[in-house]
Amino acid sequence: MSAWDLAGCLSASSVLKGDIEAGRAAHAYLFAGPAGTIKRALADVFMRALHCESDRDRPCGVCPSCRRHLAGEHPDVHVLEAVKSAIGVDEVRSLLAAISVRPLTSDKHLVLLPQAGKLTPQAQNALLKTLEEPTGDVVFILLADSPRELLPTVNSRVRLVRFVLPTVKETEDALVKSGMETGRARLLSRLSGGDMDLARRMDADKEYWALRERVKRALAELSGPASSAPCARLLKDDKDGALPILEDAARDAMVYPDDPDAVKSLDMASVIEQYAPLGQTFLEGVMSLKMRVSSNVSWVNALECLFMDISGGKTLWQP
Template sequence: MSFRSIQGQDRVKQVLQNSLRSDKVSHAYIFTGPGGTGRREMAKAFAQAIYCKVLPDDACGQCLDCRKVEHGNHPDLHWIVPDGSSIKIEQIRDLQKQFAYRASASGTKMYVLEQADKMTVQASNSLLKFLEEPTSQVVAVLITDNGQALLPTIRSRSQWISFLPMGRVQMKEKLLAEGHAPLLVQIAVHMAAGTEAARALIQTNGFAELRNLVIQLAKESLTRLPSALLTAQQKLAKGEFSEQLPQFMDMLILWLKDMVQLCLGSRDDIIYTDGMDWMTQQALSYPIDHWIACLEQAIETQKRLRFHANPQLALENILLRLKGV
């Protein structure tokens, strides 16, 4: 893993490589941004670059230290993930014990905390003590979706590195070049913030079927409402796709955005391109206010489902709204 092998995030690479060239690597970094933007890959590339014996500001991938980082067995690199639902104080204490020993020939010890915002209060306070007594021989990387969720005192002692969502055109080109189905790529790049996350979505079991279910329920709601209500109950509320209801809502919202576009007479950037003809006919059968109201209700339903609203009732309401009942 090298900086060169990571697509996008050029500003992040520049900051990290400049610090390596000038020998001014910070003792702590917060890698913050949406999932799928390459934060984990960047942390690994950064670690390899720090330990690489060949290149001054990147990883050669061939030297012994690069290979050890790649295979997860470098003695001076410690990677911490949540134990269950959180990072616990015992994990931070164990880390501190490991760091009490002198680093090997590299001279630098490094640790990476994934989902750092999931530290317990005790773990956060323990880590803070660790950060308050930095040495030039320690580098920390805290990876999080939401850096603001970390203690202000941890934020103030760390260099903030923001990861931005990758451009959809870039993501689409890369995924199509890998041979993924165009219809699935088109929707995945609108649901994910980076190539890795979009690829993972496409490869998820049932992703293609879930997309087809959105189209099926939309069609049935507009033409055979009782059938749509039954399908939603059997497949989504209580059936095989019940665990993927959040993804279904994401896909439905994208479909409704298409309908707003088509009602306005625009065919640019339509996601469900395979249904353009029948969608256009239906879009023009209702006033624009109808589709905007449906879209607003779908977004509100998505929020309510996060707070454990009744799935069947929530789905029935949105399908009824689609029909205009």
């Protein structure tokens, strides 16, 4: 797996890799896209590649320059973070002073502004002159949620690279590429909605998987109204965690008859199949469960009502 193979926004990744391979890096970039995309991670890879001393497969990860980057110690990298709510003109002037001298260990300064949207208009104007008259030994990388966060004059001087959220399939492929077993990667990418960070956190969370097993067991053991109470007690301590899992399972049961491939809860396939004929009732029951819990009905009692509804009984409780 190369450093460029990050989950999400393959188009941005290939644009930047293409610029490196063709040796035609622009003097200023704007990476624009919502939170949850890989702007910062890809900026780090791109900066390593710009400084890399290897003559192929940049960034190589092993040359002295790559090692300085990976250790966070490259003297020609300048990161201007927003310490306060805005980045003002004085901070930009200090930055410009720092890059007015020759780079120390490479042929160019790299300037990263991770929250470029926080530059005040005056700070953007201070930056503009340098963007308009590139010196050839500096590359600027500005990150923002949208190009609209920056002045039109700044936008016209930067190469815009758009970032979009990865699809579920792209995240699945990236997890497989990173060495994960295919079934696990498919399950995690679907449960996380394609959010790579969330997928990795879920993967490592043993309690979460134990809870999914308890929900699965409660649903599987539900065999009629009489079993509602004991099955509800299986989840008595799981109010916050079990609700979203039950909601996913109910939605899956609803979509299963028309589109079995759209199911998210692949680890509960047998349960989803079991409840498919009751999909609508199951989902309405989960919605009622949420409402009851928010109106202070005890979790176990409200859960028992749901289990009554989906096991052939009839709840007497009315909202």
